Amino acid sequence: MLLQINNLSVEFSSMLQTVKALNHVSFSIGPGEILGIVGESGSGKSVTALTILGLLEKNARIKSGEILYKGKNILQISKKEQQELRGKEIAMIFQEPMTSLHPTMRIGDQLAEVIHRHRSISYKEAYRQAVLSLDEVKINDPELVARKYPFELSGGMRQRVVIALAMSAPPDLLIADEPTTALDVTIQHEILKLMKELAEKRGTSIMLITHDLGVVTQVCQRVVVMYAGKVVETGKTEEVLHQPVHPYTRALIGALPDLATPDQPLHAIPGESPDLRNLPAGCVFAPRCERAIPLCREDQPVLEQVTETGIGDAYLPDVHRVACWVR
Numbered sequence: 577m578l579l580q581i582n583n584l585s586v587e588f589s590s591m592l593q594t595v596k597a598l599n600h601v602s603f604s605i606g607p608g609e610i611l612g613i614v615g616e617s618g619s620g621k622s623v624t625a626l627t628i629l630g631l632l633e634k635n636a637r638i639k640s641g642e643i644l645y646k647g648k649n650i651l652q653i654s655k656k657e658q659q660e661l662r663g664k665e666i667a668m669i670f671q672e673p674m675t676s677l678h679p680t681m682r683i684g685d686q687l688a689e690v691i692h693r694h695r696s697i698s699y700k701e702a703y704r705q706a707v708l709s710l711d712e713v714k715i716n717d718p719e720l721v722a723r724k725y726p727f728e729l730s731g732g733m734r735q736r737v738v739i740a741l742a743m744s745a746p747p748d749l750l751i752a753d754e755p756t757t758a759l760d761v762t763i764q765h766e767i768l769k770l771m772k773e774l775a776e777k778r779g780t781s782i783m784l785i786t787h788d789l790g791v792v793t794q795v796c797q798r799v800v801v802m803y804a805g806k807v808v809e810t811g812k813t814e815e816v817l818h819q820p821v822h823p824y825t826r827a828l829i830g831a832l833p834d835l836a837t838p839d840q841p842l843h844a845i846p847g848e849s850p851d852l853r854n855l856p857a858g859c860v861f862a863p864r865c866e867r868a869i870p871l872c873r874e875d876q877p878v879l880e881q882v883t884e885t886g887i888g889d890a891y892l893p894d895v896h897r898v899a900c901w902v903r
């Protein structure tokens with residue numbers, strides 16, 4: 577495994593309250609794998625990403641768990657080592673490309689500077705490679721685009737530049753937080769295709785955070801479904817999305833006419849999202865669950881293998897697992 581998260585719990589505290597943002601989260605990402613993390617707003621997707629990157633805000637506390645990156649617990653390395661990891665091995669791209677781009681610097685110079693920093697080559701050579709990297713992310717006329725400023729490019733073009741920047745090290749793990757949400761459907765499709773191609777070509781693993789199940793179907797081999805800071809279901813994309821077991825996953829999928837079509841937002845589920853300052857004693861989804869039985873309100877279910885068909889180690893990442901008493 578490239579990345580293995582075990583039993584991760586993260587809280588945010590202020591004088592008055594404690595928000596339990598992640599509760600005993602475990603999952604892994606293999607080399608070259610594209611893993612989808614899906615869930616409603618507030619389910620803990622971004623907090624998971626920020627914890628991996630060592631970028632949690634000051635009021636955050638890691639209550640339990642470990643994050644093994646190439647077998648080493650990166651929750652225990654120094655700030656400097658975390659920074660090095662972020663620069664060289666783990667890259668991140670966000671929904672809004674401008675957050676990653678310098679507004680007053682030409683595209684070619686931004687890329688060349690990063691490439692120059694990572695490799696021991698002259699700036700001139702780094703600039704030449706910057707132009708090549710624009711070509712690699714399928715930008716037409718890369719020499720011309722290299723001389724432009726970010727504001728002169730469309731949203732889709734900017735996100736391609738950001739991908740080129742993120743891939744310049746190149747990283748072993750790319751964390752992409754809603755990378756196509758701000759783009760129109762056709763461009764979304766092209767950007768996802770590009771990310772998939774780059775992952776295959778470079779062997780980069782991608783952790784793709786999305787609220788869009790169409791995106792998951794399109795590019796992710798496996799998926800982790802999160803709800804209220806917990807993993808409620810996980811397994812191969814096809815199994816989880818075509819034979820969902822958790823009532824939450826079922827509800828998410830319920831209203832989608834066609835999973836193969838991108839840009840399908842998650843179905844709104846009746847009831848309110850749980851209050852992370854005051855989580856229920858039993859299953860976090862029980863208050864909204866039509867199938868809940870008394871046990872669901874008393875005891876927290878843990879992730880367990882769905883069927884016996886996946887014979888062997890229940891902790892193999894491909895195995896379809898669900899945290900639900902009623903199945």
Ligand SMILES: Nc1ncnc2c1ncn2[C@@H]1O[C@H](COP(=O)(O)OP(=O)(O)OP(=O)(O)O)[C@@H](O)[C@H]1O
Nearest residue numbers: 588595597616617618619620621622623624633852
């Ligand atoms: N610095 C913080 N202080 C207090 N609470 C926080 C902080 N950062 C995140 N949270 C809380 O942690 C929970 C999980 O947030 P997170 O951003 O990971 O959700 P998400 O699944 O990524 O949602 P979205 O899809 O809206 O980005 C939310 O309830 C959020 O309010």
